[in-house]
Amino acid sequence: RSSWLLxxxxxxxPVPVITAPPCSLCPEGAHRFQWIRNLVPxxxxxxxxxxxxxxxxxxxxxxxxxxxxxxxxxxMASLYLGTGLLEQELVYCLEETLEKxxxxxxxxDLRVSILLDYTRGSRGRKNSRTxxxxxxxxxxxxxxxxxxxxxxxxxxxxxxxxxRFNETIGLQHIKVYLFxxxxxxxxxxxxxxxxxxxxxRYVLLRDSPEIADFFTxxxxxxxxxxxxxxxxxxxxxxxxxxxxYQGDKVAYCEIANRxxxxxxxxxxxxxxxxxxxxxxxxxxxxSLLSQQGSQASESLKxxxxxxxxxxxxxxxxxxxxxxxxxxTLLTEAERxxxxxxxxxxxxxxxxxxxxxxxxxxxxxxxxxxxxxNGFFGAKGVAGAIPAAYVYIEHQFYSEVCYLQQxxxxxxxxxxxxxxxxxxxxxxLYLAGSDLPCLTxxxxxxxxxxxxxxxxxxxxxxxxxxxxxxxxxxxxxxxxYLCSGVVSTSTFEQPNRYxxxxxxxxxxLIKNFF
Numbered sequence: 001r002s003s004w005l006l007x008x009x010x011x012x013x014p015v016p017v018i019t020a021p022p023c024s025l026c027p028e029g030a031h032r033f034q035w036i037r038n039l040v041p042x043x044x045x046x047x048x049x050x051x052x053x054x055x056x057x058x059x060x061x062x063x064x065x066x067x068x069x070x071x072x073x074x075x076m077a078s079l080y081l082g083t084g085l086l087e088q089e090l091v092y093c094l095e096e097t098l099e100k101x102x103x104x105x106x107x108x109d110l111r112v113s114i115l116l117d118y119t120r121g122s123r124g125r126k127n128s129r130t131x132x133x134x135x136x137x138x139x140x141x142x143x144x145x146x147x148x149x150x151x152x153x154x155x156x157x158x159x160x161x162x163x164r165f166n167e168t169i170g171l172q173h174i175k176v177y178l179f180x181x182x183x184x185x186x187x188x189x190x191x192x193x194x195x196x197x198x199x200x201r202y203v204l205l206r207d208s209p210e211i212a213d214f215f216t217x218x219x220x221x222x223x224x225x226x227x228x229x230x231x232x233x234x235x236x237x238x239x240x241x242x243x244x245y246q247g248d249k250v251a252y253c254e255i256a257n258r259x260x261x262x263x264x265x266x267x268x269x270x271x272x273x274x275x276x277x278x279x280x281x282x283x284x285x286x287s288l289l290s291q292q293g294s295q296a297s298e299s300l301k302x303x304x305x306x307x308x309x310x311x312x313x314x315x316x317x318x319x320x321x322x323x324x325x326x327x328t329l330l331t332e333a334e335r336x337x338x339x340x341x342x343x344x345x346x347x348x349x350x351x352x353x354x355x356x357x358x359x360x361x362x363x364x365x366x367x368x369x370x371x372x373n374g375f376f377g378a379k380g381v382a383g384a385i386p387a388a389y390v391y392i393e394h395q396f397y398s399e400v401c402y403l404q405q406x407x408x409x410x411x412x413x414x415x416x417x418x419x420x421x422x423x424x425x426x427x428l429y430l431a432g433s434d435l436p437c438l439t440x441x442x443x444x445x446x447x448x449x450x451x452x453x454x455x456x457x458x459x460x461x462x463x464x465x466x467x468x469x470x471x472x473x474x475x476x477x478x479x480y481l482c483s484g485v486v487s488t489s490t491f492e493q494p495n496r497y498x499x500x501x502x503x504x505x506x507x508l509i510k511n512f513f
Contacts, residue, residue, distance in 0.1 A: 035328075044304030047465035059188060063090060076178075098138070114143075114144070172455050182207070186442070188201075199421050210274075253317050256316075257314075307463075311325050313456040338429040342365070344423060349448055365412065366412050368414055394498075410486075
């Protein structure tokens with residue numbers, strides 16, 4: 001299957017076909033990525049509301065502070081919640097905040113919604129479910145725990161595949177943590193490693209009610225088509241909802257698609273109306289009253305210099321927005337533009353590989369060395385996964401060398417004693433610029449799983465603000481500082497030896513990890 005044929009509709013005009021006629025409401029050249037808003041809502045915010053975090057400890061402390069300060073809502077989507085002391089402390093923070101809300105005058109306002117993956121969250125005797133049941137029992141009216149079960153794990157397959165291995169079929173992989181109007185986007189899960197020594201990426205969007213509303217609605221939509229955890233550790237679907245693995249698969253996927261696309265399209269319509277209203281109220285012909293109202297709101301809300309685009313990928317439901325936007329960004333990247341792309345699991349789709357090797361921008365790709373791979377030292381078959389990644393990396397590097405692209409496409413391996421690596425995303429530097437104007441941050445790894453199997457979400461952050469661009473640049477530099485450039489000699493090291501059986505099996509299983 002040729003990725004170029006797949007991309008043909010996007011490559012025909014100089015700007016992708018998904019781009020509508022130029023927006024008459026925007027000054028020309030405000031930024032070159034406005035075509036993304038033809039697919040998803042565009043949220044214009046002030047760069048002063050964006051903070052880039054750098055460490056797991058900072059991420060963990062922020063989670064606790066935000067939970068304790070929440071008044072209206074706590075919405076957390078993750079692959080799973082761990083079972084250690086640090087995770088228990090998060091649950092205690094939730095309990096304490098819910099208790100305060102319960103004791104406040106009148107009816108309690110605080111609502112807590114948690115979305116996890118069913119298979120990963122049910123693994124083992126002590127698991128995410130057993131961690132959260134006390135909250136459901138104590139605050140049944142305020143807490144909702146949804147467990148997404150992929151519709152692709154069903155029938156005989158579901159009966160035969162053992163625990164852990166069943167997670168290869170498809171997962172809820174989105175990581176969004178929001179508290180009232182503050183949103184944290186990350187690739188990190190709610191587990192002690194991600195709070196201590198597993199390097200990831202994290203960005204806080206403060207005082208962003210429209211973005212918080214969007215992600216609340218998105219998590220609610222996925223929650224509505226997920227199994228609901230009960231106080232006795234059983235699960236059940238909402239009344240009238242098709243079951244993900246017992247019901248009709250096509251009907252279930254159609255309902256899920258409709259629910260998620262309703263969220264995306266209604267938010268997009270709201271943002272377009274807001275955009276138009278802001279534009280018209282600032283025009284010379286508008287009434288004095290509306291101008292005064294506009295001026296009053298402007299004094300409270302600074303002019304946006306940063307735009308947030310939520311990119312959703314849910315191939316099981318026929319939603320592939322993130323894939324389209326990522327492929328278009330790679331396609332449109334000009335000569336001398338630089339793209340820094342990072343993934344904890346280097347297993348790019350064929351389409352992404354073809355674009356990296358066939359387009360003109362410079363690439364610096366950061367990936368995990370075997371020692372910092374999350375599967376390093378794992379028991380059983382999983383212990384061979386780092387070697388499989390080495391094999392995939394070697395194959396890609398050989399292709400780069402064959403095409404004589406070593407100067408343009410460079411691989412770098414993250415290595416840090418006592419740490420593992422889980423960061424993903426990209427930073428785009430336009431030709432001639434020392435600072436990035438766009439970053440992608442969220443859950444996708446740019447691999448087959450992210451594109452085809454799992455539920456994923458990230459945001460494109462586009463900014464004209466130099467201070468925020470500097471924050472993003474420093475984040476990129478800090479990650480790449482812990483890396484070494486890959487060369488032919490890298491694969492001659494003893495720890496890069498890949499057993500024959502791993503080489504034979506990798507092509508058969510690479511679409512599952």
